[in-house]
Amino acid sequence: MRKTEVSGKLVEGTDPHFKWSHSYSSVFYSKVPYDPTGPMAWFQNYDVEVRDRVKAVSAKEGVPVSVQWSTSGYFYPIQIAQFALSHYSKHFTEIGAEKPRETVYFDGEDKQGSWKIPDSAHVERLYDAVSSNHYVEFNVKAKENADLSLEPSSDLILKLDLYSASNTSIFVKLEDRGKPYYLVYTTALEDVIRVEDNRVIYGMGRESEGKWIRFVRDLGKDLQKGYAPPNLNPSSGARNKSNASHRKKIKFKRTALKPIMLSIRGQGKLDNVTLVSSGHMETFFTAADWFVKVQDRKGGWSVPVQRRMANGALKLEPGWYSAMAQGQALSVLARAYHSSGEQKYADAAGSGLDLFGVPSGSGGVRAEFLGKFAWFEEYPTTPSSFVLNGFMYALMGLYDAAEILPEPAASRASRLYKEGMDSLKAMLPLFDTGSGSVYDLRHMTLAESGVPPNLARWDYHATHINQLLLLGSVDPDPGVLNSVAKRWIGYMSGKRAPHN
Amino acid sequence: MRKTEVSGKLVEGTDPHFKWSHSYSSVFYSKVPYDPTGPMAWFQNYDVEVRDRVKAVSAKEGVPVSVQWSTSGYFYPIQIAQFALSHYSKHFTEIGAEKPRETVYFDGEDKQGSWKIPDSAHVERLYDAVSSNHYVEFNVKAKENADLSLEPSSDLILKLDLYSASNTSIFVKLEDRGKPYYLVYTTALEDVIRVEDNRVIYGMGRESEGKWIRFVRDLGKDLQKGYAPPNLNPSSGARNKSNASHRKKIKFKRTALKPIMLSIRGQGKLDNVTLVSSGHMETFFTAADWFVKVQDRKGGWSVPVQRRMANGALKLEPGWYSAMAQGQALSVLARAYHSSGEQKYADAAGSGLDLFGVPSGSGGVRAEFLGKFAWFEEYPTTPSSFVLNGFMYALMGLYDAAEILPEPAASRASRLYKEGMDSLKAMLPLFDTGSGSVYDLRHMTLAESGVPPNLARWDYHATHINQLLLLGSVDPDPGVLNSVAKRWIGYMSGKRAPHN
Numbered sequence A, B: 001m002r003k004t005e006v007s008g009k010l011v012e013g014t015d016p017h018f019k020w021s022h023s024y025s026s027v028f029y030s031k032v033p034y035d036p037t038g039p040m041a042w043f044q045n046y047d048v049e050v051r052d053r054v055k056a057v058s059a060k061e062g063v064p065v066s067v068q069w070s071t072s073g074y075f076y077p078i079q080i081a082q083f084a085l086s087h088y089s090k091h092f093t094e095i096g097a098e099k100p101r102e103t104v105y106f107d108g109e110d111k112q113g114s115w116k117i118p119d120s121a122h123v124e125r126l127y128d129a130v131s132s133n134h135y136v137e138f139n140v141k142a143k144e145n146a147d148l149s150l151e152p153s154s155d156l157i158l159k160l161d162l163y164s165a166s167n168t169s170i171f172v173k174l175e176d177r178g179k180p181y182y183l184v185y186t187t188a189l190e191d192v193i194r195v196e197d198n199r200v201i202y203g204m205g206r207e208s209e210g211k212w213i214r215f216v217r218d219l220g221k222d223l224q225k226g227y228a229p230p231n232l233n234p235s236s237g238a239r240n241k242s243n244a245s246h247r248k249k250i251k252f253k254r255t256a257l258k259p260i261m262l263s264i265r266g267q268g269k270l271d272n273v274t275l276v277s278s279g280h281m282e283t284f285f286t287a288a289d290w291f292v293k294v295q296d297r298k299g300g301w302s303v304p305v306q307r308r309m310a311n312g313a314l315k316l317e318p319g320w321y322s323a324m325a326q327g328q329a330l331s332v333l334a335r336a337y338h339s340s341g342e343q344k345y346a347d348a349a350g351s352g353l354d355l356f357g358v359p360s361g362s363g364g365v366r367a368e369f370l371g372k373f374a375w376f377e378e379y380p381t382t383p384s385s386f387v388l389n390g391f392m393y394a395l396m397g398l399y400d401a402a403e404i405l406p407e408p409a410a411s412r413a414s415r416l417y418k419e420g421m422d423s424l425k426a427m428l429p430l431f432d433t434g435s436g437s438v439y440d441l442r443h444m445t446l447a448e449s450g451v452p453p454n455l456a457r458w459d460y461h462a463t464h465i466n467q468l469l470l471l472g473s474v475d476p477d478p479g480v481l482n483s484v485a486k487r488w489i490g491y492m493s494g495k496r497a498p499h500n
């Protein structure tokens, strides 16, 4: 996992998320062992959709679009899994057992809402006998709107059910201390996000038409993303010259934002317009469903962009698989199965194990260290790169799968997990520099090219520690994990291994 | 190889050999490839017999006695090999093609010498018809001496042939700017060295009696050793309370020392009393002969003291073999064979290869890294320790043997050398911390005990670099060796590997 946005920001020194970035370098101690049905590690601290490298949360798929290695944007399974897991974790840590505050503005049944409908528009309440449900059907001309008053609310999670028929748009008017902004979700736009003056437009695309969709949006984050465009990686030479980089940056205060009105335009059907204080589980399942939907025949979630490491000495062509992506998807799907009991999640997770058995040289994610130790590669390069943090994330996913999935997937996952843990315990010292850790073993596999050790910067070093503590908390024989973690914690405060 | 005396001295800050010690941290560049018939590496810079850890050069064997891990003193083959190789190397670098200055004071032929013989003594010139040689036979009572004037000379290497019959003693009177000191070499003492006022007494022991011995001593160093007693390792708790530690320390200026007189006492025979400016090759062959003489049935030169590492987690019981000892002995014996053509040296070297094939768990010196790479262990511990510098010294010895020895030993050595070089090239990155090097891989083999990386202090780090440069100079494919050496040189001036 790379987090270049953090260091980039640290260098610039003006990052509004500095405190959050800084928390990457924190060691998270836990008094209880890791529970694969509970929060995922320390991911409740993540705000994935806010990250620079996230273009926006797609209105087509409900999951973030990455611009990390391609400015045109793509679905990066690791980022999506972390998005899912952060929401799953926040569900536990933010609200605990309390139910989120919820206000229904229209459901076609008790709540008919306060509408303002132009004369030219057709808006009609209909009944579906099969589901015993009322909803509204609408046909509103371009440049006109049918408006539903939301009464100023401080709850920013919008949920609704939408059937887009043609040129369907949802407008949400928000006020920031009296100043109006508009969020637009429209099938007339294929782009992920576009900003025009005080309007932030999310493209749902034509493919969203012709079906009912459960629509869940964080209005605060959706608005903010329009005015904090991704700061594209300068080193890639891809700093974009589009309007995004010249756009005015605004930092909104979430508590100052008030949704005022929801408007509809075009043709479609609408039901259950609701504002809630928190919608983490809906967001989580949206992402879990994405993993079920896009999984390919190999059980994989491939990465559609090229990945270059070590100045191009290591290269992965578009379509590569990542053991970290597979592993984090397992963490998502196992939790989705645990929470819902739906077999589709267990099935997808089971298939997700397949690539752990396929060598990296044959399109899988499995490397071997000196022919002896199996290693699940975040980046299955040739030669192998042995990235430590990605491997441990993969192990955490295998652990989750082994603990939660039904048989035979649980046993398969358990075997892979044990195999990986044996490797981890044996090879962990190779990552210890005596004053820090190395990110990978490229200096070994690329020794002939004179590649130096790739020292882990402190946020990765802290991640290594946190992963070791977590894996150690559920290991029957955690000696090596704990003693290395303890030593590595010491390095963060300037301690060094002794010299002779 | 351990050199604790250096750091001990550095801590005290009063080491008269500081400059020499400091040279341990130097990188020695060479414009020409390493030549196994020439100087051994940078060993011309070594003054082994001056080291704290050397009790003295034994008058019984002509080789140094170590007190490194045992205050009672023992023959440490690595130290003896370095003693031999330093003299071999100085022979080339100090005098080049020039012959040392030599003054014969008595040879029984032309040079009868200027003797002063007490009345009670019997001193007679005799002739051995077999060797066509005259010598002197003597019988001098206790407390009397037969004196041979040496005329004040600045040459401090004493050579003579001696047949000790009973209670035989050689006295040498030296003056340091007029102040007299006596060196005594006597079969009446078994101890290595003893100091009484202005007399430094070396024990030749009873075993020296009854045979002709070629006796070569550095009078300057022999005297100095009496007044700069070994500074025993405080951490071992063995700091001795004997007179040695209370003895007055004197730093002699070599050029101020003048041999005045040689005296004989007891019964024996004497010939060829000579002072020379330099006797490196004689000293070298004395040590080479020691290796031939004491080699055991396994072809080994075992170490007769216990060795503990990693706070006792690694332990070798007395009688262990060291790949470094075997390798450095090969460097000695190959050169002795090259210089003399004598088969006994080639035979001993050939037998010295045997232990390289014996696993360290079975009393040999051969370890394996993850069952894949052979490693010749300086300390063949269980689990393995993988000490880098000792391994590279072993490789240098194998190279010397492969280049110099006759068949079949050359081919055997060559195979072992190539096997070891493959391991070195593959494993070298494991010793790279990104800002220095580790001394061994104990943190890997003892990971379960929580053992941290054993960072190499700078003199070892410099040794690693010098060994890599040397091995690289004769390697057909030195890429890894040279690139690592270059990076490690950078670390010495504060450079670090990049972090991500």
Ligand SMILES: [Ca+2]
Binding pocket: A107, A108, A109, A133, A134, A135, A271, A272
């Ligand atoms: Ca309804």
Ligand SMILES: [Ca+2]
Binding pocket: B107, B108, B109, B133, B134, B135, B271, B272
């Ligand atoms: Ca003679």
